[in-house]
Amino acid sequence: MSKRKVAYFYDPCGLTNIAADVGSYTYGLGHPMKPHRIRVTHDLVTAYDMLDQMHVLRPTRATAETMTKFHTDEYVHFLNRVTPETAEELTYHGTRFLVGEDNPAFEGVFEFCSISAGGSIGAAQRIASGAADIAINWAGGLHHAKKREASGFCYINDIVLGILELLRIYPRVLYIDIDCHHGDGVEEAFYTTDRVMTCSFHKFGEYFPGTGTQEDRGRGKGKGYAVNVPLKDGITDESFKSVFEPVISKILEVFKPSAVVLQCGADSLAGDKLGCFNLTMYGHAHCTQFLRKHNIPLILLGGGGYTVKNVARTWTYETACALGIENDIDVNLPWNPYFEWFGPRYRLEVAENNMDDLNIKEGSLDKVRINALEQLRELTPAPSVQLQDVPRDSVGKHLGFGIDDGQPRDDLDERLAQHARYIYNLQESAEAPSSDSEEGSSDSDDSSASHWNRQRSRRIGTGKKRMSLLTNQYYDIPHEYGFSPHDYHGHLSKTTRRRFFQSGSRWDENVEQVINDRMQSVNGYPRHSLSATMERGGSWGDRGGEDDDWDGDVSMH
Ligand SMILES: [Zn+2]
Numbered sequence: 001m002s003k004r005k006v007a008y009f010y011d012p013c014g015l016t017n018i019a020a021d022v023g024s025y026t027y028g029l030g031h032p033m034k035p036h037r038i039r040v041t042h043d044l045v046t047a048y049d050m051l052d053q054m055h056v057l058r059p060t061r062a063t064a065e066t067m068t069k070f071h072t073d074e075y076v077h078f079l080n081r082v083t084p085e086t087a088e089e090l091t092y093h094g095t096r097f098l099v100g101e102d103n104p105a106f107e108g109v110f111e112f113c114s115i116s117a118g119g120s121i122g123a124a125q126r127i128a129s130g131a132a133d134i135a136i137n138w139a140g141g142l143h144h145a146k147k148r149e150a151s152g153f154c155y156i157n158d159i160v161l162g163i164l165e166l167l168r169i170y171p172r173v174l175y176i177d178i179d180c181h182h183g184d185g186v187e188e189a190f191y192t193t194d195r196v197m198t199c200s201f202h203k204f205g206e207y208f209p210g211t212g213t214q215e216d217r218g219r220g221k222g223k224g225y226a227v228n229v230p231l232k233d234g235i236t237d238e239s240f241k242s243v244f245e246p247v248i249s250k251i252l253e254v255f256k257p258s259a260v261v262l263q264c265g266a267d268s269l270a271g272d273k274l275g276c277f278n279l280t281m282y283g284h285a286h287c288t289q290f291l292r293k294h295n296i297p298l299i300l301l302g303g304g305g306y307t308v309k310n311v312a313r314t315w316t317y318e319t320a321c322a323l324g325i326e327n328d329i330d331v332n333l334p335w336n337p338y339f340e341w342f343g344p345r346y347r348l349e350v351a352e353n354n355m356d357d358l359n360i361k362e363g364s365l366d367k368v369r370i371n372a373l374e375q376l377r378e379l380t381p382a383p384s385v386q387l388q389d390v391p392r393d394s395v396g397k398h399l400g401f402g403i404d405d406g407q408p409r410d411d412l413d414e415r416l417a418q419h420a421r422y423i424y425n426l427q428e429s430a431e432a433p434s435s436d437s438e439e440g441s442s443d444s445d446d447s448s449a450s451h452w453n454r455q456r457s458r459r460i461g462t463g464k465k466r467m468s469l470l471t472n473q474y475y476d477i478p479h480e481y482g483f484s485p486h487d488y489h490g491h492l493s494k495t496t497r498r499r500f501f502q503s504g505s506r507w508d509e510n511v512e513q514v515i516n517d518r519m520q521s522v523n524g525y526p527r528h529s530l531s532a533t534m535e536r537g538g539s540w541g542d543r544g545g546e547d548d549d550w551d552g553d554v555s556m557h
Helices: 036-047 073-081 109-128 158-166 184-189 237-255 281-293 308-323 364-377 392-398 409-429 448-460 497-501 509-523 530-535 551-556
Strands: 006-009 055-057 134-137 173-177 196-203 226-231 259-263 298-301 465-467 474-476
Touching: 006 109, 006 308, 036 308, 055 109, 073 109, 109 134, 109 158, 109 298, 134 308, 158 173, 158 184, 158 259, 158 298, 173 237, 184 196, 196 237, 226 237, 226 364, 237 281, 237 364, 259 281, 281 298, 281 308, 298 308
Parallel strands: 006 055, 006 134, 134 298, 173 196, 173 259, 196 226, 259 298
Antiparallel strands: 465 474
């Protein structure tokens, strides 16, 4: 396979420098999202001697101003100054910006976001300049972050910021999301444009974030340009491939993207703590291999992934796929600082388990594939995507801001920012479906307007309900936005966020229970503590030690 120029973004002193500050960049003890997995991945990539085969770049950290190209000034300002101590007050007791338990205001949260976003923006620039064919940022892929609010462990949407950067150069960008959860934040951002096609493969049904049906296809000019592939528990490599390949092939044919962003969320792997799919490392990496083969400028991003060892294995393998050396590397892991945790097999593999593939069992997979392909067939020919080249100085025009007057790059930045705001204003001011909207057509007993409003409120997140990624349950936000915090004494939930930061504290017991239940149903055995694992010699016996949690990872260094 031919060579590709690969750029790899990694910040050696930021979120991963556990040695410098043990408390930095952890979401809190017991929280399943562990930024530490980026370091474990990096150490494994290093151990496989891949670093000297690619351009290793330290990302320029994204500034607050850069973040406001998508997010509101108010939200970015909040994120820039919030601390664990001030979170309660600055979030108006958990009713704004950081709602619910998923997104704690951990120490250094803004810096963490600036590294993640800086990497994805840098990746886009590297691709756009032609310096790289493939750019990798495993610290990115935080697809749930919303314009004015954190969601599902994501605070700043590095993906949207990266795609906005690509749109300066490329006429059409394809976003593909193989995280177990719907890529709602990115879909939402580009819901009304035909310059970005989003395609998300995800579990749907009583599962976070609760969006991503095949009825959700985009709106206005963007109608048809949001593709959703809702799946059920237990999807295998074979099933996944049988829908991924035809759908993506069709998209490449009809949309002809000039660049592709692939979110490689690793919670779709078998045995993930919060996921419910049954993909092996090879099945997951097949998506990367498939896109590399097409030789379109490609960005690989991280995302979810809560069984840390398997995340590290898979992203390491996918780095090898980007380089085209996956067949040359040893499946027996080289020595690395985390070697002992990869036992007892010490191999670069994520095996499937014996859960049922409900997609096959209930016959839904064929239907989903047919629907998606039908949607894509209706797209051709799409007049506005037939332009082969969009020179930089006419980006504004193609974003619908009239004739470009050739002003310099900074002005274009501003226009892109305006465009993102414009899209949101459009969506938020919509009270009823437009005549060409699909919303409502499938609902028999609702007026289309109320159906649309319900969809919209879920999608845009302006309603009072939110779903938690941790529990997959809807919950109410206790009070209207914008109330005075003085009005709110005595209504605080008994589980305040601050306790994450008390040393030695455990997290929410309900959350622990949910994770245990999930592990039980996925793997047939519950999660165990790290200390219990260590007492047994770090082994699960014949089960391969695939799922111990890394809550103890902070104390390892
Ligand atoms: Zn996820």
